[in-house]
Amino acid sequence: MSALHRVVIAGGGFGGLYAAKSLAKAPVAVTLIDQRNFHLFQPLLYQVATGGLSPGEIASPLRVVLRRNPNTEVLLGEVVDLDAGGRRVILSDGEAGYDELIVATGASHHYFGNDQWAALAPGLKTVEDATEIRSRVLAAFERAEREPDLEKRRAWLTFVIVGGGPTGVELAGALGEIANDTLRHDFRRINPAEAQILLIEGEDRVLPLFPPDLSAKAEKQLIGLGVRSLTSARVTDIDPDGVAIEAGGHEQRIAARTVLWAAGVRASRLGKVLAERAGAPLDRAGRVVVEPDLSLPGHPEIHVIGDLANFSHQGGQPLPGIAPVAMAQGRYTAHLVIRRLRGQPMAPFHYFDKGNLATVGRNKAVAQFGSLHIAGFLAWFVWVFVHLMYLVEFENRLLVFVEWVYNYLTRNRGARLITGARRGGP
Numbered sequence: 144m145s146a147l148h149r150v151v152i153a154g155g156g157f158g159g160l161y162a163a164k165s166l167a168k169a170p171v172a173v174t175l176i177d178q179r180n181f182h183l184f185q186p187l188l189y190q191v192a193t194g195g196l197s198p199g200e201i202a203s204p205l206r207v208v209l210r211r212n213p214n215t216e217v218l219l220g221e222v223v224d225l226d227a228g229g230r231r232v233i234l235s236d237g238e239a240g241y242d243e244l245i246v247a248t249g250a251s252h253h254y255f256g257n258d259q260w261a262a263l264a265p266g267l268k269t270v271e272d273a274t275e276i277r278s279r280v281l282a283a284f285e286r287a288e289r290e291p292d293l294e295k296r297r298a299w300l301t302f303v304i305v306g307g308g309p310t311g312v313e314l315a316g317a318l319g320e321i322a323n324d325t326l327r328h329d330f331r332r333i334n335p336a337e338a339q340i341l342l343i344e345g346e347d348r349v350l351p352l353f354p355p356d357l358s359a360k361a362e363k364q365l366i367g368l369g370v371r372s373l374t375s376a377r378v379t380d381i382d383p384d385g386v387a388i389e390a391g392g393h394e395q396r397i398a399a400r401t402v403l404w405a406a407g408v409r410a411s412r413l414g415k416v417l418a419e420r421a422g423a424p425l426d427r428a429g430r431v432v433v434e435p436d437l438s439l440p441g442h443p444e445i446h447v448i449g450d451l452a453n454f455s456h457q458g459g460q461p462l463p464g465i466a467p468v469a470m471a472q473g474r475y476t477a478h479l480v481i482r483r484l485r486g487q488p489m490a491p492f493h494y495f496d497k498g499n500l501a502t503v504g505r506n507k508a509v510a511q512f513g514s515l516h517i518a519g520f521l522a523w524f525v526w527v528f529v530h531l532m533y534l535v536e537f538e539n540r541l542l543v544f545v546e547w548v549y550n551y552l553t554r555n556r557g558a559r560l561i562t563g564a565r566r567g568g569p
Contacts, residue, residue, distance in 0.1 A: 147172040147214070148484060151232055151241035153222045153413065155182050155205045157466045158247035158449030160535070161473030163215055164208075169481045173215040174239055176232070180204055180219050183270060184534055186466055187543070189310060191273035193280065193317035194325070194556035198270045200543050203536045222248070222413060227421040227442060243444050243480050246413055246431075247473065250450035250464060253409035253428070260381045264402040267310060276403060278561045280318065283401045284326060285561070287333050294398070300338040301399035303386050305378050306406030307344025308352065309501040312361060314403055315342045316504035319368025324554040341397065342372040343388060345406070349374065350501055350509070352463065357509040360518040364507040378406075408464060410451050421445060426453045430461070435491035437476055446479070448472035454492065462494055466533065471495070502526045505551065 148171045152159045155177035163175050184201040191198055205217045224233035231238050252266035265275050280302070287299035302318050304311045322338040329335070342349065342365065348358040349365070349372050362372060376390035385398040410429035417423035417431055423439050424432040430453040431439070437452060439445045449469035453461045462468045475492045482489045498512035500522070508523035510516070517525075527547065534540045550556060 148480075149174070149240060149242045150245065150480060151176065151239050151243070152245045152247065153177075153232060154247035154249060154449070155179065155217075156185075156247055156249050156449060156469065158249075158469035158473040159245065160205070160208065161470045162245050162247065162448070162477045163212065163473075165474045165477030166480065167212040167214065169214070169477070170484065171214060171243075171480065173212065174218060174241075175205065175209065175215060176218045176220050176222055176234070176239065177205060178219070178221045180206070180217075182208055182535060184539075185268065186530060186533070188267050188270075188273045189313045189317060191270070191558070192267055192276040192314065193321060194277055194559040195317065195550055196543060196546055197558045198273065200539055200546065201534070202270065203534075203539060208535055223416075225413075225416050225420040227445070230444070241444075243446070245446045245448060245473075245476055246417065246451060247447075247449045247469070248411040248413045248451055250408040250410050252404060253407035254404070255407060257381075260404070263381045263383060264305060264386075264404040266404040267314070268408075274562055276314075277558075278563060279401050279403075280321070281559055281561050284330065284333070284335060284338075286400070288330050289332075296333065297339075298385065298398040299400050300333070300335075301341070301385075301397065301401070302338060303341045303343060303397060303399045303402045305343050305386070305402065305404050307342050307346070307349035307372060307374070308405060309350065311342055311344070311405035312349055312365065312501055312503060314405060315340055315365060315370045315372075316368055316502065316507065319365070319370050320504050320554075321556065323369060325556050325559070336369070338369070339399075340368075340370045341399070342370055343376050343378060343386075344372060344374045345377055347375050353499055353501065353509060354511060354516060357511060357516055357518060361501065361503055361509045364503040364509075364518070367507070368504055408450065414447075414451055417445070417447065423447070426461070428453075436479060436489060437472055437492050446476045448476055454494075456491065457494060467497060468494055500526045500529060505554070 150171045150173045152175045181202040187201045190196040209215050220234040254260045287296045290296040318340050322335045326335040350358045376388045380387040414429045431447040432453045435456045450464040479489045500510045502508040506520045508526045509518045510522035
C-alpha cells in the first residue's frame with residue numbers, strides 16, 4: 144500500500160468523506176485524518192439542540208462508513224501544520240506524507256471580533272454545541288418555573304437567536320414548536336406558550352439568500368409559531384442578562400437569559416497555515432481562494448474544498464458553505480486525482496445547484512428549485528426526504544425516520560435532556 148500514490152484527506156465532514164468514498168476503487172492509498180472519530184450530519188444539529196433527535200442518530204463512526212474501502216485508513220488526529228515542500232502534514236503527535244493533499248476542515252463560529260460573546264451565545268457546529276444549547280433552552284423553562292419575580296421570569300422566557308439564515312430560522316421555528324406544543328402540559332406555574340422568541344437579522348429580511356417571496360413566506364410561517372423577527376438590526380453587545388441591538392439608528396436592549404448565535408462562520412485555522420506554508424490567498428473570512436480545479440495556485444497537489452474554500456469561478460460570488468457544495472467538491476477532487484494518474488485532463492469544477500431548502504417547523508418549509516418556488520407542506524416533505532437520503536448510514540436513516548414519525552404524531556421531543564456542565568448558562 145505504501146508504494147501507491149498517497150492521498151491524505153484532512154477532515155471527515157461532507158467534503159472529506161465524499162472524497163474518500165469516491166476514491167474507494169482507485170489505485171491510491173488514502174489516509175483520512177480527523178479530530179473526531181465520526182462524521183456529523185450538521186444540517187440536523189438544530190434538532191439535537193431542540194430535543195428532537197439524539198446525537199448518535201446524526202453521527203456515524205468514520206471507520207464504519209469507510210470499512211469497505213480497502214485502500215483507506217482512518218487516523219484520529221489533529222493537523223496543526225504543513226510542510227508543503229516536503230509534502231507532509233504535521234499532526235499534534237506525528238506526521239503523514241502525501242502525494243496529494245485534500246484539505247476539508249470546514250469552518251467555525253464567527254463573532255466578528257467579539258469572541259467574548261462565545262460563552263454567552265453558543266453557536267451550532269458540534270455535538271457539544273447542540274447539547275449545550277439544548278441544556279440552556281430546557282433549563283431556562285425550569286428556571287422560569289421557579290422564578291417568582293415577573294420581570295425576571297420574562298427574561299428566562301425570552302430567547303434571542305442572532306442570525307436569520309437557515310440555521311437561525313430552523314432554531315427559531317423549533318423553539319416555537321417547543322413553547323407552543325412540546326412543553327404545553329409540562330409545567331404548573333408558567334405557560335411555555337408565553338415565551339418570546341426573537342430572531343435578529345442584519346439584512347432587511349430573513350433567509351436573505353432565498354428569493355424575496357420565499358423569505359416572506361418563511362416570515363409568515365415563523366409568525367404562526369410565535370416568532371418575531373427584527374430585521375436590519377445589528378447586535379452591539381451581549382451580556383449574561385440580555386443583548387443590545389441597533390436598528391434604524393436607535394439602540395434597544397432586550398432582557399434575555401438565552402441567546403443563541405447563528406450569524407456567521409469563520410474558516411478553520413488551517414486556512415492561515417496554508418497561507419503561511421504554501422502561499423495560499425485568503426479572503427476576508429479566512430477562506431482559501433482556489434483555482435478552477437479547487438487546487439492552490441502554484442501547488443496543484445493541494446486541494447481545498449468545502450467551507451474552507453472560496454470558489455468564485457462560477458458567477459463571480461463564492462459558492463455557499465452548504466453540504467451539497469462540499470459533497471460535489473469532494474467527488475470532483477477524487478475524480479481529478481484519478482484522471483491525473485491516468486494522464487487525462489479534467490474540466491474545471493462546476494457546481495450544479497439543485498436548489499435551496501429551509502424548514503421552519505412541522506409542515507412548514509420553503510424550497511427553491513430554479514424558477515420553481517414552493518412553501519408549506521410540500522416543501523417540508525421534500526426537506527424531510529432530502530435530509531433522510533443524505534444521512535450516510537441506512538441505520539441512521541431508519542432511526543431518524545422512526546423518530547420523526549413519532550414526533551410528528553405526538554408533537555413530542557423525546558431527547559429533552561439537560562446534560563453536562565453548562566458554560567455561562569443557567
